Amino acid sequence: MSETTSRVLQLLGLLQSRRVWSGEELAERLGVTTRSVRRDVDRLRELGYPVHASTGHGGGYQLGAGAALPPLLLDPDEAVAMAVCLRVAAGGSVAGVGESALRALSKLDQVMPARLRSQVAAVHDATVTLGAATATPVEPEVLMTLARACRDHEHVTAGYVDIRGTATERRLEPYQLVTTGRRWYLMCFDRDRDDWRSLRLDRMSEVRAVGTTFVPRDTPDAASYVRRAITSSPYPYVAKVRYFAPHDVVAQTFSAASADIEPDGPDACLVTVGADDPERMIPWLAMPGCDFEVLEPPEVVDAVKVVADRIGRAVRP
Incomplete structure (x- = not known):
């Protein structure tokens, strides 16, 4: 690796570790002139990293979110999956990795495009955690569809197979996703049964947001409701x-x-x-x-x- 390439990577690490750096601070940390810093910043921009520059008191170089995900060796689906997992770990559900997960999440979130960041936020905001990471696989598209519907108060239709093996079609108002140590659940209002329901995501199929919205009802506490439903x-x-x-x-x-x-x-x-x-x-x-x-x-x-x-x-x- 050339000295210039190594310095550019070091510059990227510095920009990800703090919100704003002055040109003089970066030059001192890298052992170069401010002119070299400007050239290295231009190289990062050519690679797709959105480095913003501002002048005046409190100004400097800042790594921002771009129109496209910069080269992180992650495609958009991988970036969303990683950010969701990091949010869970940063919340303390994985012993000993919370602080590291939070630092990694802050770096990833800083450069994610707004479109991907909103998808991550949809899963996070629509989820209540009761236990450790889930062990029953759920299709990512099902998870994302329900998360967005919870966030946007959008009607959903889905096929469902209950504990007795009976298959039904459901018209739902989704409110909250809940994770336990083994599975994902959806707390929702079943429009045909005129009552609240707790549904396992791995038993759902053909989940579709229909495009119409509903007025939110007074909801029971999601964690307590699902806990009672499954225990x-x-x-x-x-x-x-x-x-x-x-x-x-x-x-x-x-x-x-x-x-x-x-x-x-x-x-x-x-x-x-x-x-x-x-x-x-x-x-x-x-x-x-x-x-x-x-x-x-x-x-x-x-x-x-x-x-x-x-x-x-x-x-x-």
């Missing part, structure tokens, strides 16, 4: 259990996608969780390793007695 609504038995341990202790066993946990004073919490079989639920309820009390329903209370007696017989001589 209790699908199950015939929904247990409410008081644990005699702080919320943070119990939360180490139950994820946000598997149970609804709320504090009940400083040293206790209430957990709401659903299951198909009361007796099979009991060993799972005992996993936090602290005292607990099943409050309801009667079927689960009776199941505790049955399972406790069965375990007691297992240790008798």
